[in-house]
Structures are given as structure tokens and as C-alpha cells.
Amino acid sequence: MSTGLRAQPQPLERVGLQGTVAVSGVSRVYPARDGGASVPALADVSLRAGAGELVAVVGPSGCGKTTLLELICGLQQPDAGSVGGAPAVLMPQHDLLLPWLSAQDNAALALRIARRPRARARERARELFAELGLDGFEAARPHELSGGMRQRVAFVRTLLSGKPVLCLDEPFGALDAITRAEMQGWLARALQRDRSKIGQRTVVLVTHDVEEAVLLADRVVVFSPRPGRTVAEIEIGLPRPRARTDAAVTALRERALIALGLGVR
């Protein structure tokens, strides 16, 4: 079931989006290079995300989080187990905006790839820019934007792919703490808006920031160090918007840290 689902292109926005992710018993080993040992990235990992669910995966660096997302997006094939679900799009840690395109053209890239006329594609990008507080930056080149703004444009590009599953790979990992806090609030609102308009978009968010996971996710999955495997699953079940100072948030954060082996000093 794994590859066939992603083979047919199935864009774009406003299609009734019903996304699920079903990863079961997946292992992935990177073969040895230059006489070194082979590197096991994931060992018997299972992950499910229902339609409209936001699942956060937290774990130390090198626990195979990025590998997991690339498997879900069909960029890699598992060595064992199966990966299934709806078509998924990746938002990488580094924005990877194309320096030769304006912000709106970067955001509309998926629409251009789907051979929409440029004017229509830009119009769609501009609508989202206006709704997500990016208006005025349509014509800016990526190098003129701050790191936070670039990630916003990259997120709009991800939304406009029209795919039902969004895989966010440490989207704010490269930002400073203050910008990151700002962006977490922005992303929560953007996803809220997306849900009310587009429907059941599923999100898999990979992060090493436990607080970010608790603030944004419906469910947090905790990974062990390499090779990554699931060591805990925490249902969040708190109403949104959530404050990082809220007692329930800090309690869940504590639980996740303990699962990571970082709870006790």
C-alpha cells in the first residue's frame, strides 16, 4: 500500500482533504559508507495520525525524525514495515526558498508546478499572505526577509501544495528563542484557520522542543536516541489557544521530559 498512494498527483487546495498517516513496524538502516558501520535510523517504529490530527514527534537529535518524515513523504522507502496514508508534503527545517523567486512566487511554487497560470497562482498566494499577516511582502526576495518571515513563506508554500498531510521538520529549529515563540503562536493560528477553511488537514510536526510539541499538538510521541523508537505517547487534550505558563502545559511538558530521560536531576 505504501507507494501507490503517492504516485498519482492529487493536488490542490479546496479538494475535500482527508489525511491519515499510517506507519507500522518501520525500520530504516543507512548502508555503510567508506568502510564504516551501517547506521540504523529507525527501529520498528509505528505512528498513526488520524484525519485532522496534529501529532508531534519529539526526540534527541539523530533519532531518525527526519527519516520518518521523508518516509511519510515518499522520499525514502523503508527497509522493513509499511508506510501508508494520504499524500504528504514536507516543510524542511531550512526554508529552502528559491532566491530567484519573489516571496509570492515561492509560496505559489506548487501551483506553478501543477501548471496553474502564473496570475492565478499569485492570486492564491496573495490571499493567504493577507490572511496570515504577510501582506506587503509579496514581491520581496527571500534574502530581504528575516528568518521568521522566510519560514512563514515556506509554510504558505507547504499549505498551497494542497496535500492533506503536512510534515513539518523542526520548522523553527533555526530561529532564535523569541522569534520561535512568536512563530509558534503564528503557526497555531495558521493551522486553526486552515482547519476551519480547508478541513481535516493532518500534521506531523517533528521537533526537539518539548514545549513546542505540547503547545501545538493533539498528541506527542516521544522517540528514543538512535535508532529511533517510540518510548512514550502523550495525549494533550487541552483547549486552544494554550499558554506556555499554564499549569497543565507545564505538567505535560514535565511528562515528556521524563520520557526523554531528562526529568530528574
Place this chain on the structure above:
Amino acid sequence: MRRRAAHLLPPLLLAAALLGAWELYVDLGGVDPAVLPAPHEVASALWGNAGLLWQNFKITAEEVVLGLGLALLAGFALAVAIHFSKWLRRAVYPHAVGSQAVPIAVIAAPLVFWWGFGIFPKLVVIALICFFPVVVTTVDGLAAVDPDQLKLLRTLDASRWQAFRFAELPAALPAALSGARIALAVGVIGAFIAETSTATTGPYAGLGREIMSDLNNLQTPREYAATAVLFVFAIACFHALTLAERRLAPWTANRPTGETR
């Protein structure tokens, strides 16, 4: 205005210093003026032969511009073909390198045999001399695209062609233009080789031919005057290419490049 002066002043000062030293060297009897004419003699030859040099310059300039255009076109097309086909890369690359070792005089005869005394065999010679740096820089530029970028395009369902059009092609453009600048630097001397190794009919045969005949007739000052024209022309072409790069690849504008100003 100030910035303009800041760009123009250093090369002019250096030129003045070098010409001054040269003038002194010849005037003080360091060398026979028939071997190395003094700059003032070259200047008066330039002035006195302005019409002749201008007519020859027009021919050489046309050869350089068209020959370079042919080299860029052929080099770029070959680089793209090599980029898409590993087989072609293996088949073509060694021969492209080898072609750079072929003395033009060796192949001049068949070129003239095929295409006559007109401009075309000269363009082929210039292109042959210039295409190689374009191929090398463009191939490297196309391969240097961020693999994560290509991964991203794949998750956006881009086809191979779209990955090329949206990522690889623009990413390679600055490198290709660097190749063009190297090509241009050898293009002017390429025109000299082209003119002197192939036959021409007509009253003017270009600055290269002019230099060779002056050399043979001991018209040393005019020979140097013609060379000075080539010197300035190369700088002008380089500058034009830098301006073109700013137009074609504006995203590299905040990155230092080899400018002539």
C-alpha cells in the same frame, strides 16, 4: 558620481604609472624603438590610423560578439546535455578536454574548405577556443544545486523538467555567466587566432590580421595601437557581461563578483 570615480580612478592610475615607466624606459634608450615603441608613438599611430583601425575593429568586434555567442550557446547546450545524461558525460567530456589541445592552424584548412573565406569559419575557431570554460562552469553549477532543494521540489510533485526549470537552471546561471566571462577573456585572443589562421577576402581583415601584417612590415607603433584597441575592447565586453549578469541573476547582486569597475 563619487562611486564612479572610486571605480575608475585605480585602473587609470595604474595605467598612467605603467605607461609612464614604459615611456621613460624607451626614452632613456633602454630598448630600440623598432622593437618596443614608446607610448607616445603608439598614441600618435592610434590617432593617425584611426580610420583604418576603426574599420578593422568593426570586423573583429563582430567576430568576437558572434563567436562568443556561438560558444555560449554551444557550451550551455552541451553542459545541459551532459547534466542530463551520464552516458553523454562519459562520452563527451574527455573529447571536449582534448579539443582544447588542438592547434587551430591544424584544422584551419578544412574549416576554410567547408565554409570559405567568410566570417563563419572564424566564428567556429572562436567558439572552439571559448566554449570549454562555459561547459565546465555550467556543468558544475548544475550539479551544485542543493540536494534538499530538489527533495523539496519532489514533495511538491515537480517533474524532472520542472526541477531543472525552477531550481537547477537558475542555480547554474551565475556559474554559467562566470564561464562566459572566462570565455570572453580568451575570446578576443581567439579572434586574433581566427583571423590569422584563416583566409579572408575584402579590404579589411580585422585587427588580428592588421597586427600580423604590421609585425611583418615593421610598422611597430601601429601594431601596438591595434593591440591597445583590443585591450580596451576586452575590458568593455567584460563590463557589458557584468551588467548583463546583474540583469539576468539579480539575486547574486549582494554577493561579490569579479567586476571591472
